[in-house]
Amino acid sequence: MGVLSVHPHPLPANNYFYYYSRLDSARNSCRPHLPVLSRGQLRNPLQIRRFSASDATEDGFVVVEDDLHALLQVLPQDLRENLTNEPRRDQLLEVILDLGRRPEARFLGESGGQYLRDKEISLEELKEAQKTVGEFGGDNRAGIGGTLHRISAMRSRKGLVVGLTCRVGRAVSGHVDMVRDLLDYKESILFLGRPGVGKTTVMREIARVLADELHKRVVIVDTSNEIGGDGDIPHGAIGGARRMQVPEPSMQHRVMVEAVENHMPEVVIVDEIGTEAEALACRSIAERGVMLIGTAHGDQLANIIKNPTLSDLVGGVETVTLGDEEARARRSQKSILERKAPPTFPFLIEMRERNYWVTHRTERSVDMLLIGNKPLVEVRRRDDRFKVVVERWKTYDGDGI
Numbered sequence: 001m002g003v004l005s006v007h008p009h010p011l012p013a014n015n016y017f018y019y020y021s022r023l024d025s026a027r028n029s030c031r032p033h034l035p036v037l038s039r040g041q042l043r044n045p046l047q048i049r050r051f052s053a054s055d056a057t058e059d060g061f062v063v064v065e066d067d068l069h070a071l072l073q074v075l076p077q078d079l080r081e082n083l084t085n086e087p088r089r090d091q092l093l094e095v096i097l098d099l100g101r102r103p104e105a106r107f108l109g110e111s112g113g114q115y116l117r118d119k120e121i122s123l124e125e126l127k128e129a130q131k132t133v134g135e136f137g138g139d140n141r142a143g144i145g146g147t148l149h150r151i152s153a154m155r156s157r158k159g160l161v162v163g164l165t166c167r168v169g170r171a172v173s174g175h176v177d178m179v180r181d182l183l184d185y186k187e188s189i190l191f192l193g194r195p196g197v198g199k200t201t202v203m204r205e206i207a208r209v210l211a212d213e214l215h216k217r218v219v220i221v222d223t224s225n226e227i228g229g230d231g232d233i234p235h236g237a238i239g240g241a242r243r244m245q246v247p248e249p250s251m252q253h254r255v256m257v258e259a260v261e262n263h264m265p266e267v268v269i270v271d272e273i274g275t276e277a278e279a280l281a282c283r284s285i286a287e288r289g290v291m292l293i294g295t296a297h298g299d300q301l302a303n304i305i306k307n308p309t310l311s312d313l314v315g316g317v318e319t320v321t322l323g324d325e326e327a328r329a330r331r332s333q334k335s336i337l338e339r340k341a342p343p344t345f346p347f348l349i350e351m352r353e354r355n356y357w358v359t360h361r362t363e364r365s366v367d368m369l370l371i372g373n374k375p376l377v378e379v380r381r382r383d384d385r386f387k388v389v390v391e392r393w394k395t396y397d398g399d400g401i
Helices: 068-072 077-084 123-133 199-213 249-263 276-287 301-306 324-330 362-370
Strands: 003-005 062-065 092-098 104-107 141-143 150-155 161-167 171-173 189-193 218-222 242-245 267-270 291-297 317-321 335-339 347-353 356-361 376-382 388-395
Touching (some): 077 092, 092 123, 123 161, 171 199, 189 199, 189 301, 199 218, 199 267, 199 291, 218 249, 242 249, 249 267, 276 291, 301 362, 335 362, 356 362
Parallel strands (some): 189 291, 189 347, 218 242, 218 267, 267 291
Antiparallel strands (some): 003 388, 062 171, 092 104, 092 161, 141 150, 150 161, 356 376, 376 388
C-alpha cells in the first residue's frame, strides 16, 4: 500500500526524493502561475488569451497563448469559418487534410474525430495550404512563424504532398508543478510517453522555469522547432532559455555536442531522442556535468531497456555468466542480465496521462526489473481539486523484462 505524502514544504535535501502536495492557497497553490511576458514578447495583444481562475481547463492548467487564428489561415475558407464558430475550439488538437477525403478535426479528450464538411479535400486546396505554410524541412515538418503550431506533410512516392496534419501548439502553464521538486536536484530527467500526452509542452515550461526562476543557463536543441516555435526569434513561452535550431534531423547529435562545447550551458533540453548517435551524445554531455532534460518515444521503462538503440540512456544491458557458487547463492541461472553502466538519466518519468505520472529512480528500477522484481516508484497525479499529490513506495505496475 502506498504512502500519501502531503507535506506543504520540502523534506530535507539529503533525501533523494522529497514529496509534497501543494496544499496551501498561496505559495503551494495548485493553480499554475502564468509566466510574465515582457512588452517585447507581446507580438500582438490580440494573440494573448487571458483567463480567470474559473477559466482553467479541466486538467487544471491555464492556456496562456494559442495563436489559433494563425493556424486557421492555413485551412480552406469554409473550414476556417467552421472552426472559428466551433464551441470546442479551445480543445482543438489537430486538423487532418487528406487528398480525396473529408477534412477532420480532432479534439483533446475525445476518441475519433469530427468531419468538418461533406466535400472532399482537393489537390488545389492542398497546394494553397502549402503556399501559406511555406517550405517543409527534411522531416516533412513546417511551422508558422511566431507560433508553436506544427504542420506535417504526407507525400506520395513521387514526392507530391497528399496529406497535411495541422497540429495546434499551445503555451500552457501548470505542468511543471508535477516535477518542480526534482529540478532542484540538478540531475537529468528523461520523459517517456505516447505521442500527444504532452511531453513537448512539459519541455517548454521546464525550460522557462529553469531559465527564469532557477536562473540557469539553458540551451534548447530544437530539431523541428516544436519547443521554441517556428522562426528565428523563439516563442516567449520558453522564457530566457536560448534555442539552437537543427538544419537536418540527422544532425541533432552534432548540435547537442556543439551546444555544450560552444555555449557553456548548465542545462541542455532535447526533444525526441531516437538514434544511437543521439544516445551517445547524451552520455557525453552528462559526463561533462551538464544537466539534461529529454524525451523519448516509449510508454514504459521496459521499452527503453529492450531497445538496443536507446538502452544506453538507462545504463545499457549486458549478459553476465556467473560461476556455479554465485548462481546457487543468487538462486538464478548462470547467464543473467545486468546493467552495464550508470544511467545517463538518473530520473525517468512515464507520462501515462497528462495528470498521472510514474517516477523512477532509474538505477534502482532497472536493476530490479533485470532480476525479475517490481521496483518501488513514485506516482504523481492531480486530485479532484487539481492539487499535485505524490504517493511514494508504490509497487510498479508496468511491464517487466
